[in-house]
Amino acid sequence: MTHLGGTGPSLLSAGLPWFACCAAHRASILALVTLTVSHLLVQLVKRTVARSRPGSPVRGYRRGDTPSDLPQAPLARTVTYLLVGFVVMIAGLGAMLNK
Numbered sequence: 001m002t003h004l005g006g007t008g009p010s011l012l013s014a015g016l017p018w019f020a021c022c023a024a025h026r027a028s029i030l031a032l033v034t035l036t037v038s039h040l041l042v043q044l045v046k047r048t049v050a051r052s053r054p055g056s057p058v059r060g061y062r063r064g065d066t067p068s069d070l071p072q073a074p075l076a077r078t079v080t081y082l083l084v085g086f087v088v089m090i091a092g093l094g095a096m097l098n099k
Contacts, residue, residue, distance in 0.1 A: 011032075011035065014031035014034075014035050015028060015031075015032060016028070026095075026099070027095060027096050027099075030092065031092060034092060049077075
């Protein structure tokens with residue numbers, strides 16, 4: 001179940017309609033372009049946003065005997081990714097419904 005959102009299944013589900021019929025070509029191209037742009041944006045954010053990782057001596061964290069609570073997920077980044085995914089979903093649905 002975890003790998004269903006990976007690169008292979010995503011490309012397969014976006015590119016498979018290309019082989020179905022002429023009407024699905026446009027939707028497939030839009031899905032592939034959207035998938036490519038979203039992956040590029042994710043890679044850009046991953047490589048430009050510096051975040052500390054627990055247990056990494058390079059980033060200043062160290063494992064010790066002191067008990068600590070689990071860190072919370074950054075709310076702003078989570079909400080931003082949620083909104084980007086929602087906009088991409090709405091754009092894709094709109095393109096499929098407005099043939």
